[in-house]
Amino acid sequence: MLGLIGGTGIYDPEMFEDTRVEAVPTPYGEVPEVFIGRVGDREVAFLPRHGRDHSVPPHRVNYRANIAALKRLGVERVISTNSVGAINREMRPGDVVIPDDFVDFTRGRPSSFFDHEVVHVDVTDAYCPEVRRPLLAAARKEMDRVFDGGTYVCTEGPRFETPAEIRILGTLGGDIVGMVGVPEVVLAREAEMCYGAICTVTNMAAGISEHRLTATEVVEMVRRNEATLRAVVAEVLEHLPLERGCRCRNALKGARM
Numbered sequence: 001m002l003g004l005i006g007g008t009g010i011y012d013p014e015m016f017e018d019t020r021v022e023a024v025p026t027p028y029g030e031v032p033e034v035f036i037g038r039v040g041d042r043e044v045a046f047l048p049r050h051g052r053d054h055s056v057p058p059h060r061v062n063y064r065a066n067i068a069a070l071k072r073l074g075v076e077r078v079i080s081t082n083s084v085g086a087i088n089r090e091m092r093p094g095d096v097v098i099p100d101d102f103v104d105f106t107r108g109r110p111s112s113f114f115d116h117e118v119v120h121v122d123v124t125d126a127y128c129p130e131v132r133r134p135l136l137a138a139a140r141k142e143m144d145r146v147f148d149g150g151t152y153v154c155t156e157g158p159r160f161e162t163p164a165e166i167r168i169l170g171t172l173g174g175d176i177v178g179m180v181g182v183p184e185v186v187l188a189r190e191a192e193m194c195y196g197a198i199c200t201v202t203n204m205a206a207g208i209s210e211h212r213l214t215a216t217e218v219v220e221m222v223r224r225n226e227a228t229l230r231a232v233v234a235e236v237l238e239h240l241p242l243e244r245g246c247r248c249r250n251a252l253k254g255a256r257m
Helices: 063-072 129-142 163-171 181-190 215-239
Strands: 002-006 017-024 031-039 042-048 077-086 096-098 101-105 146-148 151-155 176-178 194-204
Touching: 002 063, 002 215, 031 063, 031 215, 042 063, 042 215, 063 181, 077 129, 077 181, 077 215, 096 129, 101 181, 129 146, 129 194, 129 215, 151 181, 176 194, 181 194, 194 215
Parallel strands: 002 042, 002 077, 077 194, 096 146, 101 151, 151 176
Antiparallel strands: 017 031, 031 042, 077 176, 096 194
């Protein structure tokens, strides 16, 4: 089974056929809304990260429960959609970035499944190359400006970043900034699941933007690109290879002390 974690703009399972809701209990709490449906011949588990009514803020998302629920359902490969701000001035609102690295500036979130044993998981290729390639191909088929690679900086939220913070993050190599990509990507690796993300640039980050940032601006840009983003996701889900030849499936090999 494939998994889709929907971010801002993708809350509803409208793009799937024969959809049913399944309650999935986990040791980290219950995930109330997991939708099982089909895209073509592929079975997909769809999980709206913030809830269908976007009522869960980024710093309160139960990331461990979400990934654990998908794992319990048999999901091996996950695609995540994200809205981000641009730190890299070459990137503009409306562009798409398929990230290949991340920097973690969160501070108050449970970030691992391994609270009671010592496990050091490798995240050299945190975003699975076997998922990134079809994501990139599908995005380029539907969109004009798509960036192959970029460093996603995850901040705690729910506030936007300050101009000084953005300057620092840019100096450290950040290209885009968001509030939900971590620990999601790390937990997927700990669960030995492949993970890829498609990031829509909704705004220039603070201090780069010529006006103050608003959530309205983010939502408007997402809605403008919503149909295209859904087309990209559907294309990837339908053609993503099911056989895994990557290292994600053995991520815990040699990781335990």
